[in-house]
Amino acid sequence: MSEPLPTPVRKGGVAGWLRRNLFGNPASAVATVLLGAALAWAVPRALHWTLTGAVFRADEAACRALGHHAACWGFVAEKHRLILFGRYPYEEQWRPLVATALVLAMLVATAFPRLWRRWILSAWAVVLAVFLFLMGGGALGLSRVDPGEWGGLPLTVLLTAVAMTASIPLGVLLALGRRSTLPLARTLASTYVELVRGVPLITVLFVASFVFPLILPQGLPLSGLARICIAMTLFEAAYLAEVVRGGLQALPRGQYEAAASLGLGYWQTQRRVILPQALVLVIPSFVNSLLSTFMDTSLVTVVSMYDLTGSLRLALGDPRWRGFFLEGYLFVAGIYFVSCLALSRYSQWLERRLGGWARRTREARA
Amino acid sequence: MQASPLSFRTRSGRARLYQLALAAALIALAIGAAITTRHNLEARQIRSGFGFLAEPAGFDIGEGPVPYTPQDSYLWAFLAGLGNTLRVAAAGVVLSTLLGTVIGLGRLSRNALARWLCTAYVEVLRNVPLLVQLLAWYISVTELLPDAANPIRLLPHVYLSKSGLAYPTPVWARGWAFALAGLPLGLAATWALFRWARARRERTGHTPQVRWAALVVFLAIPALGWAIGGAPRALDVPEVTPFNVAGGGGVTPEFLALLLGLVGFTAAYVAEIVRSGVLAVPHGQTEAAAALGLTRRQALRLVLLPQALRVIVPPLTSQYLNLTKNSSLAVAIGYPDLVSIANTAINQNGQALECIVIIMGVYLFVNLVTALGMGVYNRRVALVER
Secondary structure, three states, X not given: OOOOOOOOOOOOHHHHHHHHHOOOOHHHHHHHHHHHHHHHHHHHHHHHHHHHOOEOOOOHHHHHHHOOOOOEOHHHHHHHHHHHHOOOOHHHOHHHHHHHHHHHHHHHHHOOHHHOOOHHHHHHHHHHHHHHHHHHOOOOOOOOOOHXXXXXXXXXXXXXXXXXXXXXXXXXXXXXXXXXXXXXXXXXXXXXXXXXXXXXXXXXXXHHHHHHHHHOOOOOOOOHHHHHHHHHHHHHHHHHHHHHHHHHHHOOHHHHHHHHHOOOOHHHHHHHHHHXXXXXXXXXXXXXXXXXXXXXXXXXXXXXXXXHHHHHHHHHOOOOOHHHHHHHHHHHHHHHHHHHHHHHHHHHHHHHHHHHHHHXXXXXXX | OOOOOOOOOOHHHHHHHHHHHHHHHHHHHHHHHHHHHHHHHXXXXXXXXXXXXXXXXXXXXXXXXXXXXXOOEHHHHHHHHHHHHHHHHHHHHHHHHHHHHHHHHHHOOOOHHHHHHHHHHHHHHHOOOHHHXXXXXXXXXXXXXXXXXXXXXXXXOEEEEOOEEEEOEEOOOHHHHHHHHHHHHHHHHHHHHHHHHHHHHHHHOOOOOOHHHHHHHHHHHHHHHHHXXXXXXXXXXXXXXXXXXXXXXXXXXXXXXXXHHHHHHHHHHHHHHHHHHHHHOOHHHHHHHHHXXXXXXXXHHHHHHHHHHHHHHHHHHHHHHHHHHHHHHHHHHOOOOHHHHHHHHHHHHOOHHHHHHHHHHHHHHHHHHHHHHHHHHHHHHOOOOO
C-alpha cells in the first residue's frame, strides 16, 4: 500500500495567493523573476517618459531640449484643436463641440436599458438633425460651413452614428430577406451580404469615391461626405444583417406558429412578435458592431477625409512638430482605446444582464 | 374556380407578384445606372472595357516577388500587386499564429504576471483601430530608425534602418534548385514513414518512435539534392557603405510596417480564439486521458489538441481572411499591394469600374477558395454522432 499523501498546504491569504500565482512551480518562478525584472526596468522609464519628465506646455524649445528622452505633450497642447476638430473654422469650433457632446450624451442615455422605449428612436432622429444643423449652419445666425471642412472627432462620431442608425433598417431587411420564403429575395439578400462581407472596406470606400460619381446622374448634388456615409451604411448593413439573423434564428418556431394562429400576416408577425424579441436578444452583438464601426471610420482617411486619424496626420504635416508624432499617435490611440474599452465592457455587462433577463423569461414561460 | 397564377388572393400568387415587382425594380435600377454611367463616361471621355489590361502600365512598383518593369502591362501590374498582397498575408498569417498562440496560452498561464501582461496586450491592441497602429508603425520605422548609412546591426550581416531590413540571401545556383525539388520528395518520404509507423502500431500494438527519423528524412533529401547540385555556398551578404546598405536580400520599411501592424493586431484576436478553444475542452478529458494511462504529451496530442482545434480552426480561418482583407490598408502607407496598384491605375486612366471589379473579384475568389477548404476540413473533423 502506498504512503498517505501529506496534508495539503493551506493556501489562503496574500502569501498563499503569491505562492500559487507567482511561484507555483519552478518555471512559473523563473517567469516571475524575468518578467518582474523587465517590468522593474520598463515601468519607471515609461512613467518618466509619459509623466514626470514630460513637457506639457506648447513650448517648442523645451520639447527639443528633451531630445525624445521624455514625452512632449506640448504637441498635443498646441495642436489639439486641429486634431479634434480638423479644418473646421477656428472661431466656430464651439459648434462641433456642442454637437458631439449632444450625441455622446444621447449615447450615454441610450446605454440605460430603462430608457429603451419607442421615443428614444425619435430622440435619436432629433439629435442627429440638431447635430447636422449645428455643423452645417446656414440659418438662425449660424454661418454656413461646407461638409468638406468638417473633421476630427465630430466627423468620426457623425460617420459612426449615421452608418449605425441607417444600417439598422437595411440590416433588418437583409436579415429578413435571407430567411424569406421568396427565392428571389433570399438569393438577393444572401448574395449581397456575402459579397460585401467578402471584400475589404477600402474597396467599398473606393466605390463611393470613384464609382458613385460615374453611376449617379450628374445633376445629383451628393457631397463627398454623403457618398462616404452611404458606402459605410451599405458596408455595415451586411454585417448587421448577420447579427440580426442570429437573433431571428434564436427564436423558437413556436413564436411564428403562435403568431400565425392569431391570424397575423407576415409583416404583422415580424413587427409585433418576432423583431421585438429578436432585436433585444442581439443588443450586445449590436454594441460590438458599433465598436467595430467606430474603428472602421478611421479608414475614411484613405479617401482624403480628415476624421480623427486624418486630422492627426494633418497636424503632423507641420514640420516644426513632426518629430513628436509618437505623442500625437498616443493621444489619438488613447481616445479610441478609452471609447472602445468602455463600449466592450458595456456590451459584456449588458450580455450578463440580458442573459439574466432571457433566462427569467424562459423560466417564467416554463 | 382555378385562381390565376398571379392572383393577389392566393399566397403563392402574391409571392410571385412580389418577386416580379422586386425583379422589375432591380432591372429598372440597373438599366438606369447603366445609362447614366455610359453618359457620364462619354462626358468625361473615359473608355470602358478591360482592353486597358494589355497596355503598358507605365508606373513603377517598388518591390515584390513578381518581376515587373513599367513597360509591363496593367494585367502584369495587377499580378505584381496580388503577389505583394499574398506575400504580406502569408508572412502575417504565420507570425500572427505564432504570436497569438503564445499570448493566448499566456492568458491561461498559472503565472499571474504573464496572465496580466497578455491580457493587457489583447485589450490594448484590439481596441485601437488597425489603421492608427499601421500609421504609427510606419512613421516610427521611417523616423526613429537610423539612416541607411549607419544602420542597427541586429545579427551579423542583418541590418535594420530607415530603408528597411537587409539580410543575407543565398546566391541562386543549381544546387538550390535541386534542394527545392527535394523538398516535396522529403515530404512524401516523411508521410510514408508515418504511415508505416501507424500500420505497424495497428498490427502489433507497438508504436515505433519515428519522430526523429522523420525529421532526418525530411531534411536529408533536400540536403542531398543541394550536395549533388554542387553544394553552392555563396551568400549575397549586405554590406554597409558610407551611403547605404548594399546587396543582400531585404524588405522595405513599408512591408515591415504593414507586417508589424497586421501581426500585432491579428495576434490579439488569434490569442482570444486560442484561449477559448483551450477552455472549450472540459477538464474531464484530461482526467480521462490520464486514467487511460496516456502520458501528458500523448494526452495533449491525441485527446486535447484535436478537440481544441475543432473549436479553434473555423474562427482562425476567418481571422486569416480578415488579415488578408486588412492588408489592403497598405494603400495608406504606400506598400504596393493589389488595392494600391488598382488605386494608381484608377488615378491614371480613370477606369474605376473595371479596376474595382478586378480587386473585388480577387478578394471574393480568395474567400470562396477558403470557404471550400473550410467545408472539407469541417466535414473531416465534425463529430460523428450516432
